[in-house]
Amino acid sequence: MATKPKVAFYWCASCGGCEEAVVDLAEAVLDVVAAVDIVFWPVALDFKRHDVEAMPDGSILATFLNGAIRSTEQQEMAHLLRAKSKLLIAFGSCAQLGGIPGLANLFEAQDILKAAYCDPTSNVNPEGVLPLTHCTNNGHSLELPEFSKHVRTLDQVVPVDYYVPGCPPTPKMLANAVQILLSGELPPRGSVLAPDRALCEECPRKDSKPEKLSITAFKRPQEVLIDEQTCLLAQGLMCLGSSTRSGCEALCITGNMPCTGCCGPTSRVRDQGAKALSALASMLESKEDADIERALAAIPDPVGTFYRYGLPASLLHGKRLDKHAETRRAGS
Amino acid sequence: MPNHQPVANSRFEPRITAFFCNWCTYLAADLAGTSRMKYAPNTRVIRVMCSGRIDPQFVLDAFAHGADGVLIGGCHPGDCHYQEGNYKALRRYYLLKRMLMDMGIEEDRFRLEWISAAEGDRVRTVINDMVEKVRALGPLDLRTPIPETLPEEVTV
Numbered sequence: 001m002a003t004k005p006k007v008a009f010y011w012c013a014s015c016g017g018c019e020e021a022v023v024d025l026a027e028a029v030l031d032v033v034a035a036v037d038i039v040f041w042p043v044a045l046d047f048k049r050h051d052v053e054a055m056p057d058g059s060i061l062a063t064f065l066n067g068a069i070r071s072t073e074q075q076e077m078a079h080l081l082r083a084k085s086k087l088l089i090a091f092g093s094c095a096q097l098g099g100i101p102g103l104a105n106l107f108e109a110q111d112i113l114k115a116a117y118c119d120p121t122s123n124v125n126p127e128g129v130l131p132l133t134h135c136t137n138n139g140h141s142l143e144l145p146e147f148s149k150h151v152r153t154l155d156q157v158v159p160v161d162y163y164v165p166g167c168p169p170t171p172k173m174l175a176n177a178v179q180i181l182l183s184g185e186l187p188p189r190g191s192v193l194a195p196d197r198a199l200c201e202e203c204p205r206k207d208s209k210p211e212k213l214s215i216t217a218f219k220r221p222q223e224v225l226i227d228e229q230t231c232l233l234a235q236g237l238m239c240l241g242s243s244t245r246s247g248c249e250a251l252c253i254t255g256n257m258p259c260t261g262c263c264g265p266t267s268r269v270r271d272q273g274a275k276a277l278s279a280l281a282s283m284l285e286s287k288e289d290a291d292i293e294r295a296l297a298a299i300p301d302p303v304g305t306f307y308r309y310g311l312p313a314s315l316l317h318g319k320r321l322d323k324h325a326e327t328r329r330a331g332s
Numbered sequence: 333m334p335n336h337q338p339v340a341n342s343r344f345e346p347r348i349t350a351f352f353c354n355w356c357t358y359l360a361a362d363l364a365g366t367s368r369m370k371y372a373p374n375t376r377v378i379r380v381m382c383s384g385r386i387d388p389q390f391v392l393d394a395f396a397h398g399a400d401g402v403l404i405g406g407c408h409p410g411d412c413h414y415q416e417g418n419y420k421a422l423r424r425y426y427l428l429k430r431m432l433m434d435m436g437i438e439e440d441r442f443r444l445e446w447i448s449a450a451e452g453d454r455v456r457t458v459i460n461d462m463v464e465k466v467r468a469l470g471p472l473d474l475r476t477p478i479p480e481t482l483p484e485e486v487t488v
């Protein structure tokens with residue numbers, strides 16, 4: 001019997017939604033299982049790290065890794081799976097662009113630990129104990145992975161062969177990716193396995209988009225009754241479809257919600273957030289400084305709006321850190 | 333970033349990337365030159381056809397590559413060679429400025445000025461003023477996450 005190609009799934013800094021996408025294949029998961037051997041999938045199968053370590057290098061055809069890289073353990077697993085796999089696929093927004101966990105790059109690592117372990121009123125931690133990488137207790141030596149300074153995308157840690165975008169990728173996108181990998185006709189390395197065009201191109205409301213988009217005010221979904229037929233941009237909603245890659249089949253738009261940009265940029269764009277900001281701001285009709293500022297005030301959190309899924313992959317990677325913070329902390 | 337660390341006892345010299353529009357501000361800078369006006373040598377001017385051509389990616393890329401400040405110069409409102417390009421620049425400027433501030437980049441590091449082709453002196457004043465303000469702020473010194481391996485450079 002010919003051996004089936006081996007496939008692995010792994011998760012790093014993520015919510016589990018990408019694992020759901022695999023489960024959401026529903027019956028199609030049987031076709032996948034029939035075509036490949038799943039050799040490692042911590043969320044569903046009982047294989048351990050030492051099982052992966054025992055495999056020969058390059059013995060896994062493809063590893064689908066979801067989640068950003070935030071700890072030394074995730075970094076080690078990324079390196080390990082990179083070595084064992086012929087193809088490493090960044091699966092989902094977090095692995096591709098940093099994702100929602102990437103917004104943590106707006107804060108200092110120490111402040112995040114403090115917010116999690118010291119500040120919550122439900123935590124009893126009078127001594128302000130933070131997680132340590134080494135600790136000895138009753139003669140036992142204990143170790144924890146280190147919390148990295150920054151959130152990184154997978155390709156900022158190891159070379160990545162392909163990307164499957166989305167938060168999470170749709171089961172269709174996953175099935176399509178598996179099919180491409182099994183076909184043996186591989187696209188150029190570094191390709192994003194989704195159409196290379198903006199979401200507007202496949203938007204069901206495309207025909208209702210006026211030739212010139214011009215609005216006087218931005219509206220947020222909770223503030224208006226959204227018309228179900230008309231282009232969301234024409235209604236003043238902050239839809240990022242024009243600066244986001246298609247492939248999701250306009251799921252959010254179909255649900256009458258604006259696109260938030262999870263599928264990342266197309267290949268012609270380096271920084272999705274900057275492009276989205278540019279597109280939305282240019283739509284304003286106002287010419288007076290005060291009017292413009294008033295209209296833009298309806299976007300209270302530009303970073304969170306335009307870099308919701310891609311801060312670590314952006315040109316600035318995150319907030320400029322206060323270089324004196326550590327000195328001050330050491331002094332206090 | 334080469335030559336960027338201030339040497340002991342020497343004054344910090346900010347690097348300012350300036351995007352000037354072809355029809356007004358670039359000509360004003362030319363006028364400043366032909367009129368032999370002296371001003372701070374800290375700007376690197378990039379000519380673009382219109383301030384409306386300036387993609388926010390250009391600004392972020394400049395900061396990411398070591399600029400301590402970014403200056404945009406365009407035609408006065410109503411004077412745009414392409415009618416409304418400068419208004420587009422203005423709208424983007426306000427939003428980008430706020431976003432940069434949220435990213436820890438001070439207000440004075442990013443500036444938009446309308447300078448007509450006749451205002452050579454204004455080029456001098458604006459650049460001198462901006463250089464002093466950025467000098468006072470110090471180097472931008474982005475301590476952004478440094479990837480272990482960098483993805484291939486993509487041209488903006």
